[in-house]
Amino acid sequence: MTFLASAPAKVILFGEHFVVENEPAIAAALDLRVEVSVNLLDEKRFEIRSGNLFSFVRLDDLLSNHYSVNQHLKPLYVILRKVIEKYGFEGGLKFIIKSPIPMGVGLGSSAAVFVAFSAGLLKAVAGEYDLEKVVKLASEGEILAHGRPSGIDPTISANGGVIVYRKSEGFIPLKAAVPLHLVIGVSGEVRSTATMVEKVLSLKKRFPEIFEPLYHAAGHLAIEAAKAIERGDLTSIGMLMNINHGLLSSLGVSTMNLERLVHAARDAGALGAKITGAGGGGAIISICPQNLLETVASAIKRSGGFPLISKVSDRGVSVIER
Numbered sequence: 267m268t269f270l271a272s273a274p275a276k277v278i279l280f281g282e283h284f285v286v287e288n289e290p291a292i293a294a295a296l297d298l299r300v301e302v303s304v305n306l307l308d309e310k311r312f313e314i315r316s317g318n319l320f321s322f323v324r325l326d327d328l329l330s331n332h333y334s335v336n337q338h339l340k341p342l343y344v345i346l347r348k349v350i351e352k353y354g355f356e357g358g359l360k361f362i363i364k365s366p367i368p369m370g371v372g373l374g375s376s377a378a379v380f381v382a383f384s385a386g387l388l389k390a391v392a393g394e395y396d397l398e399k400v401v402k403l404a405s406e407g408e409i410l411a412h413g414r415p416s417g418i419d420p421t422i423s424a425n426g427g428v429i430v431y432r433k434s435e436g437f438i439p440l441k442a443a444v445p446l447h448l449v450i451g452v453s454g455e456v457r458s459t460a461t462m463v464e465k466v467l468s469l470k471k472r473f474p475e476i477f478e479p480l481y482h483a484a485g486h487l488a489i490e491a492a493k494a495i496e497r498g499d500l501t502s503i504g505m506l507m508n509i510n511h512g513l514l515s516s517l518g519v520s521t522m523n524l525e526r527l528v529h530a531a532r533d534a535g536a537l538g539a540k541i542t543g544a545g546g547g548g549a550i551i552s553i554c555p556q557n558l559l560e561t562v563a564s565a566i567k568r569s570g571g572f573p574l575i576s577k578v579s580d581r582g583v584s585v586i587e588r
């Protein structure tokens with residue numbers, strides 16, 4: 267028997283970094299999905315294959331925590347152990363992970379993998395999964411991979427659609443009154459979310475009186491943006507994205523390449539453009555009228571970025587049985 271789990275990539279539309287300090291933020295799921303297939307094995311061992319990474323651990327070694335695997339696969343084995351300890355399992359499992367989501371660029375590739383993996387695993391071992399359990403498990407993976415994440419990435423990937431998220435309160439779904447068409451521009455710069463988050467937090471700690479009002483402004487901005495999304499006011503959404511980009515630049519997370527992409531998108535007719543995710547490289551997003559998607563994508567390409575045209579998707583995690 268095979269279970270096929272899938273979960274979407276995400277963008278943060280508003281409020282990244284500020285969300286780490288409990289300001290509200292808005293995230294959206296994309297129509298770009300990770301797939302994890304889960305097969306039952308007779309042998310008591312757990313295999314994980316992801317791109318060119320492969321490892322396996324015997325059940326006994328997993329339970330006694332005596333194993334060593336590639337560090338990128340380690341959080342998956344931690345999730346696996348938690349689930350097996352809780353529900354018990356006498357067989358083995360083989361996981362194959364396929365992801366079209368560019369890695370480490372702020373599109374939530376790791377959270378989507380953890381979410382799809384957790385849902386497929388729960389379905390195979392416990393017979394069912396619920397979104398709360400999936401987000402909890404995936405968040406543990408995110409902590410191992412990224413240090414101090416806010417939890418927004420696994421929440422949006424599990425639920426899909428558009429959400430307003432606040433660390434202390436969880437999330438509420440938003441109903442966008444019109445489709446949101448995005449052009450993403452991936453910059454070639456590699457960075458780590460954990461490093462960027464620590465860098466921002468230490469700057470804030472050094473200049474608290476300057477940063478507190480910026481954080482409050484970002485919180486108000488996210489609330490204004492939520493209202494604009496619900497009334498389908500694309501012009502205001504674009505303007506608020508531009509302001510949000512300015513706030514992110516003041517946190518020190520922009521780079522010359524990201525600025526180039528943001529300005530290329532705006533000059534080509536995007537209604538607004540900003541960094542998405544941790545910055546320091548990674549990607550930008552722009553919100554565009556549907557007839558200008560290709561024009562904006564070409565402008566991003568000419569400015570050295572890799573463009574991705576994507577729509578917001580209502581689909582969160584799902585598991586089907588084959």
Ligand code: PMV
Pocket residue numbers: 278281282283284285286371372373374414415416417418419459463542543544545548
């Ligand atoms: O992993 P990224 O690049 O999508 O960044 C996540 C967003 C941050 O707000 C910077 C961190 C977090 O955990 O919310």
